Amino acid sequence: MKGILYAVGVGPGDPELLTLKAVRVIREANVIACPSKDNTYGVAYNIALRACPEIASKEKLLLDFPMKAGDITIAHKEASERITKFLEKGKSVAFLTLGDPEVYSTFSYFSDMVCEKGFEIEVISGITSFCAAAAGFNIPVSIGSEAVLITAGEYRDFDGTLIIMKAGKKLVQIKEKIREHGKKAWLVENCGMPDEKFYYDIDSIPDTTGYFSLMIVKG
Amino acid sequence: MKGILYAVGVGPGDPELLTLKAVRVIREANVIACPSKDNTYGVAYNIALRACPEIASKEKLLLDFPMKAGDITIAHKEASERITKFLEKGKSVAFLTLGDPEVYSTFSYFSDMVCEKGFEIEVISGITSFCAAAAGFNIPVSIGSEAVLITAGEYRDFDGTLIIMKAGKKLVQIKEKIREHGKKAWLVENCGMPDEKFYYDIDSIPDTTGYFSLMIVKG
Known part of the structure; x- marks a missing residue:
């Protein structure tokens, strides 16, 4: 059975602004994926960690999205490929994103790439x-x-x-x-x-x- | 000590889309206020009830907001007066609203009236x-x-x-x-x-x- 990609909005910053659904999905996911810079966890991860400290011991997938125009499409393709490797193994992946996954989020750039490979995606709204x-x-x-x-x-x-x-x-x-x-x-x-x-x-x-x-x- | 009015967004319908903060505030509040029609609980109350069944035993304040233009300002004034009666007694009131309290919500119409009477208001965002x-x-x-x-x-x-x-x-x-x-x-x-x-x-x-x-x- 294939894994599911969950795009989880963690809200604007206050860990209490995560939804009950976001907390459940993050807790149940096999892998926590998040935007990262220079191999450090990003803002979204640190918000989720304060709401669900147990994610510290989960498998992580750090995804680098450089701001330079030339590199960004390559980065989105690479993110979708790295995520689908886990989904193929039947692992569920929670991709954490600040605010809401559909409002000015990195997730929108690679979501279609994951869909096109035949994987299921579920989006969990966040407070904008x-x-x-x-x-x-x-x-x-x-x-x-x-x-x-x-x-x-x-x-x-x-x-x-x-x-x-x-x-x-x-x-x-x-x-x-x-x-x-x-x-x-x-x-x-x-x-x-x-x-x-x-x-x-x-x-x-x-x-x-x-x-x-x-x-x-x-x- | 005066009570606080909490405007709580319960999100669009799925009780799992309440935030952790919304659930905490609803649980801690002395009085649950909600829009009502003909003395029945409205949509927002029923969403919150599924997330927090314990609110069934709390004190309620049912607020009627008729859609007719002439009556609505009177209804907002009446809502603010009925709410402040509880706040004066030191009771905290959670006013439940669909979606987010600041996005096309009834709360915005009487919020200033409660503020002007010198009471504190805290707004808890909801999923739109x-x-x-x-x-x-x-x-x-x-x-x-x-x-x-x-x-x-x-x-x-x-x-x-x-x-x-x-x-x-x-x-x-x-x-x-x-x-x-x-x-x-x-x-x-x-x-x-x-x-x-x-x-x-x-x-x-x-x-x-x-x-x-x-x-x-x-x-």
Whole structure:
């Protein structure tokens, strides 16, 4: 019998934000796969470890996804091949991913490759960083008939709520446009992690913040 | 000491999609508040009950939110007053809500009223129906630099992923526009509930579906 690949969203950082299903699947999986850099465990693994310390003794599969454009397709192909080797042996693999596996996640890049080889995949949803950020500020992502636009690091003038993921790099330009359009803004850095930091208005938001910076913009 | 109001997202339907935090907060709360119709427990309560059967013996607060425009503001005011009566006595209240408390939720309408009375609120994020739908289909909500637009029942031509919540009522018009723009569509009815139904393409989607219908549209 072939193994199943589980894509498990571990949420934004707080280990208590894992779902009951995520915890069960991680506990039952034979192999824990996770993004890794230089052979060290990544952020997603460390969140899961705090919720399920027993995974420390499980078989691991560390997958390196370099950011350089040329190497990344090779890395996705390699990840799918390394995962399917376990699935062929009948082992189930839990691939851990920050937030939700379908929202700006590495998993989406190699998921089809694993499917095409005839293996079953099950996706376990996770709490997204923008839900956790809205919870932290207690401001609605959407209310009534309001629409929501989510972008990867880009300001767009929008009649509704704008969520800017990975906002840290272009903050000077983004802040300029928010002021120009007379909008309100909230920013959270490292949401759900021990060093999370909340900024409640445009004037308090610095010009540069870390990679995990998320902005909520309202009219 | 004053009680705290917890807004708890119970996710889209599967009780295993509650977070560890949601389960803990529900178990620890003195009072379980939930939307109700004609004095019966609503959908959110029944999801939470399957994850935490012990809540059956807790004190309950059933809150009626009629859909008629004239009554709804009165209902929100009444909900905040009934909740704060418990908070004043030092009792903690867990208000249960489908999906996430900040995404198209009743909670957002009376949250400020409770805050203004000087009570503390903590929001516990839940899995949104669109993440669960994307997981069920295993199609990315967003990948790379793709933007996402979420609307309440409305089609908009959009260069990215369009999520239409509560799509059931206007399906004939929505389907017409999707065909006109040559887009792909997926629809899920009652996502995460025992009677959930997945439709994988525009031709198989019926002209009317239930209230809890969610559509994913891609270019």
